[in-house]
Amino acid sequence: MKKSLRERLAVLSDAAKYDASCASSGTSKRDSSKSGGLGSTEGSGICHAYAPDGRCISLLKILMTNFCIYDCAYCINRSSSNVERARFTPDEVVWLTLEFYRRNYIEGLFLSSGIIRDSDYTMEQMVRIARDLRLKHNFRGYIHLKTIPEASAKLIEEAGLFADRLSINVELPTDAGVEKFAPQKHPANIRRSMGALKIKIDELSEPTHTRRRKRFVPAGQSTQMIIGAEPTSDATILKSSAGLYSNYSLRRVYYSAFSPIPDASKILPLIKPPLVREHRLYQADWLYRFYGFGMDEITAGKPDGMLELNIDPKLSWALSNRDRFPVDINRADKEMLLRVPGFGVKTVMSILMARKHRRLGLDDLGRLKVSIKKVKAFIEAAGWTPVSLIDRGDLRDMFAPPPEQLVLL
Amino acid sequence: MVETEHVAQSPPSASQARAQPPPSREREFTVPPAFLTLAEAVICHSDPARFDLAYRLLWRLQTEKHLLGDVSDPDIVRAHALQKSVGRDSHKMKAFVRFKELPQTGERRRFIAWFEPEHFIVARVAPFFQRRFTDMDWIIATPKGSAVWDGETLRTSDEAAEKPEIVDDTDDLWRTYFAHIFNPARLKVKMMQSEMPKKYWKNLPEVDLIPDLIRDAEQRVRDMAEREASNTAPKFHAALQKRR
Numbered sequence: 139m140k141k142s143l144r145e146r147l148a149v150l151s152d153a154a155k156y157d158a159s160c161a162s163s164g165t166s167k168r169d170s171s172k173s174g175g176l177g178s179t180e181g182s183g184i185c186h187a188y189a190p191d192g193r194c195i196s197l198l199k200i201l202m203t204n205f206c207i208y209d210c211a212y213c214i215n216r217s218s219s220n221v222e223r224a225r226f227t228p229d230e231v232v233w234l235t236l237e238f239y240r241r242n243y244i245e246g247l248f249l250s251s252g253i254i255r256d257s258d259y260t261m262e263q264m265v266r267i268a269r270d271l272r273l274k275h276n277f278r279g280y281i282h283l284k285t286i287p288e289a290s291a292k293l294i295e296e297a298g299l300f301a302d303r304l305s306i307n308v309e310l311p312t313d314a315g316v317e318k319f320a321p322q323k324h325p326a327n328i329r330r331s332m333g334a335l336k337i338k339i340d341e342l343s344e345p346t347h348t349r350r351r352k353r354f355v356p357a358g359q360s361t362q363m364i365i366g367a368e369p370t371s372d373a374t375i376l377k378s379s380a381g382l383y384s385n386y387s388l389r390r391v392y393y394s395a396f397s398p399i400p401d402a403s404k405i406l407p408l409i410k411p412p413l414v415r416e417h418r419l420y421q422a423d424w425l426y427r428f429y430g431f432g433m434d435e436i437t438a439g440k441p442d443g444m445l446e447l448n449i450d451p452k453l454s455w456a457l458s459n460r461d462r463f464p465v466d467i468n469r470a471d472k473e474m475l476l477r478v479p480g481f482g483v484k485t486v487m488s489i490l491m492a493r494k495h496r497r498l499g500l501d502d503l504g505r506l507k508v509s510i511k512k513v514k515a516f517i518e519a520a521g522w523t524p525v526s527l528i529d530r531g532d533l534r535d536m537f538a539p540p541p542e543q544l545v546l547l
Numbered sequence: 548m549v550e551t552e553h554v555a556q557s558p559p560s561a562s563q564a565r566a567q568p569p570p571s572r573e574r575e576f577t578v579p580p581a582f583l584t585l586a587e588a589v590i591c592h593s594d595p596a597r598f599d600l601a602y603r604l605l606w607r608l609q610t611e612k613h614l615l616g617d618v619s620d621p622d623i624v625r626a627h628a629l630q631k632s633v634g635r636d637s638h639k640m641k642a643f644v645r646f647k648e649l650p651q652t653g654e655r656r657r658f659i660a661w662f663e664p665e666h667f668i669v670a671r672v673a674p675f676f677q678r679r680f681t682d683m684d685w686i687i688a689t690p691k692g693s694a695v696w697d698g699e700t701l702r703t704s705d706e707a708a709e710k711p712e713i714v715d716d717t718d719d720l721w722r723t724y725f726a727h728i729f730n731p732a733r734l735k736v737k738m739m740q741s742e743m744p745k746k747y748w749k750n751l752p753e754v755d756l757i758p759d760l761i762r763d764a765e766q767r768v769r770d771m772a773e774r775e776a777s778n779t780a781p782k783f784h785a786a787l788q789k790r791r
Binding site for chain 2 (some may be wrong): 143144147148149151152154155156169170171173174175176177178180184185186187188189190191192193194195198199200205207209217218219220234237238240241242243276395397398399400401402403404408410411413488491492494495498502505506
């Protein structure tokens with residue numbers, strides 16, 4: 139018997155939850171006040187709900203189908219899995235997106251799919267959904283399409299006209315990992331697709347004199363890699379990310395802690411997802427993108443190439459570079475202020491502004507909502523010099539929570 | 548920045564403040580544009596002292612031209628705190644308003660939402676909904692005022708509205724989605740609650756699923772671990788293998 143729409147929604151959202159991204163930010167600003175249609179994107183994304191896993195629900199994140207001809211070991215939808223299968227028609231996906239949007243449950247659609255028949259057939263159906271939303275229904279909300287790497291360039295280009303973001307998953311941090319666990323996927327093809335997309339984005343963002351620029355993937359491309367399914371070190375993972383950011387101008391690299399799935403493959407460990415490790419990788423990624431750190435600096439001095447789990451990578455860096463501290467908050471430049479553990483980008487901007495008016499002391503920092511306890515060993519301020527604090531042997535213990543062992547399931 | 552903008556002789560806050568009246572009428576009254584942005588947010592706050600604060604800032608700005616840049620001044624700190632709280636409430640309104648469909652009477656579809664904001668933000672946030680839900684008629688009703696859009700005019704009122712009792716079947720599909728996008732192996736309840744504070748829960752159709760999702764999570768993960776991977780793959784897998 140054919141499954142109801144609701145039953146299929148259950149199967150196809152179950153199948154989509156291992157994709158980490160749910161971002162709806164960073165696209166072009168637009169709304170429906172002139173078109174009289176439906177939808178807007180106004181810069182920052184909106185999380186319309188949070189699941190008990192603490193993840194933001196911003197988009198309707200579903201698979202068009204979870205039938206798949208590939209057999210990737212880490213994937214719930216691999217062809218050898220006995221997971222329940224279902225498929226939406228393009229019209230059903232369009233309907234669900236619009237009805238969910240009208241009730242203000244979501245910012246838009248994140249559509250992915252198992253590969254059925256062949257790459258082009260699958261991609262064509264996905265593009266049709268995006269095209270119908272935009273052209274038939276005048277929809278101006280957010281659309282993220284997961285691109286099939288083997289699909290033809292023409293289809294990917296068409297997808298880019300309708301989607302805010304396109305992504306192609308590199309799947310695992312190393313080529314060897316992909317070859318081993320995703321035998322039908324080829325790292326070279328994935329890179330070629332990402333490269334072609336980058337070139338197209340660059341080309342279409344060149345200003346022209348004669349006509350308006352075409353809107354093409356305004357929120358750029360992103361990717362995801364699974365962490366902890368095979369024994370790659372954090373240093374290797376972060377190095378691989380740095381390469382992705384610089385070679386393909388990716389907006390984001392998502393790290394997805396390998397998570398137990400129903401009917402899991404026997405060749406992979408059934409572990410509790412390494413959530414703390416995933417969190418530390420995101421923090422490192424953040425330091426690289428917004429705080430001026432090099433990826434190699436972050437993992438330098440870690441003999442096994444692994445980030446510390448019990449303290450964050452910024453504090454860890456500061457503790458192994460104590461000669462760079464204390465930092466005088468009334469005189470240091472922005473670059474060095476950004477390296478103080480406990481200062482965020484906003485705090486640093488506030489300090490730079492406030493210190494034009496007076497010499498700042500610890501109480502001024504308190505009013506900027508900085509945790510004095512966290513920062514005082516690393517800074518000098520009006521009326522405050524940490525004297526010997528920075529040289530104390532037990533400085534680390536003042537920050538680190540007692541270690542906890544990650545358990546096997 | 549010393550760019551200034553003229554404001555009306557008696558700012559809205561003046562009548563309610565207990566401070567002294569502004570200086571003589573001949574004197575030109577100026578504030579930096581950033582003050583208007585700040586004051587517009589501050590006066591939406593539910594703190595009864597908000598007008599006093601806004602007025603005090605207005606007064607001090609006449610002699611302390613760079614006051615707004617002094618981000619560790621106690622009045623500025625307080626004003627920023629109110630602004631931030633209003634900003635957060637506004638953001639949560641954009642996120643947590645849930646429209647329910649009413650029977651269609653004319654050409655346009657009609658929706659209504661009941662929301663309970665912490666501050667007086669309905670008029671402030673309503674234009675966002677107008678820009679987004681342009682092709683449908685809607686009402687957002689709250690105990691602190693309401694907003695109505697009919698495709699041509701956006702009207703707002705400060706009067707307390709009554710909670711409507713409406714059922715929308717699509718809520719069930721949304722609840723199905725919410726339950727299935729959750730990964731039980733990644734339970735992080737505190738994180739969820741800090742972003743989706745309980746004060747907003749009562750009008751969200753999905754939240755009554757949360758206790759069960761949390762309770763069953765551990766068992767579901769254990770079941771996944773204990774169940775052996777099946778030894779037989781589905782038929783189509785075998786067919787696919789042959790094709791290669």
